[in-house]
Amino acid sequence: MNYFTILKLSQYDGIRKQEFDDSNALPIRLNNRLKQQKHPPMKIAIMYTIFAVISTIANIWSQDISFRIYQGSYALWLAIFVGTAVGLVVKYGLDKRYIFKYQTTSIAHGSKTFYLYTLMGLFTTVIFWGFEYTFDAVYQTAEMRYLGGVIGLAIGYFVKYQLDKRFVFK
Incomplete structure (x- = not known):
């Protein structure tokens, strides 16, 4: 066909x-x-929340591994970057397939979709990084830094769903 x-x-x-x-x-x-x-809206919300939790776990786990491997200068920023990259790829795959049930028509279309998804994520990443960095600066413990990251990710994922629905997976 x-x-x-x-x-x-x-x-x-x-x-x-x-x-x-x-x-x-x-x-x-x-x-x-x-x-x-x-999918009814409640089912989408539950699935999106589960996928956000999975992505959050992947993000925090990746950060922890990054800290175990490298503890020099800029270790925090490197860990945040690594965690964000892993979380992005995990969340994109889950959202594309299960939340938006979106199919790309070509490699170019897939690349454009991932680009837009990433672009929408830049705004929400600032929210996440801001919370994580602020909690680290205020409390200066790994547990509170991760709590700030989890809070920032939760807020960011809510905003991201709205942006993705409107601009990426249309």
């Missing part, structure tokens, strides 16, 4: 539908929108 051979455009429940020469299959973009509507 060739998804790029468009015969005509028509309306389908207020969303554009593309009809193809060899079937009435919906194009990937419409298919992505319809898949997003399958």
Whole structure:
């Protein structure tokens, strides 16, 4: 089936539908929108929370490993960066597949989607880093630094879901 051979455009429940020469299959973009509507809002919130917890654990675990490997100057910033990178990749994979049920059409489309996801994450990362760094500066203990990180991640994930829904997985 060739998804790029468009015969005509028509309306389908207020969303554009593309009809193809060899079937009435919906194009990937419409298919992505319809898949997003399958889960009720409460189920999405629960799944998103579970995935945020998984990503948070991956983030904090990666930071801990980073601190065990390197304890020199800028160890805190290196650990935060490593944890953020690991958390980003884990969360992107889970969100794309299970929350937004989004399919990319090509490597270029996938790269653009990951770029937008990362760009939206930059804003929320500032929230996370701000809380973690502030807790570290105020309390000067690893436990409080991680607590600040968890609080920052929780707030950041809430904001990120809203941004991703509106700008990335549309």
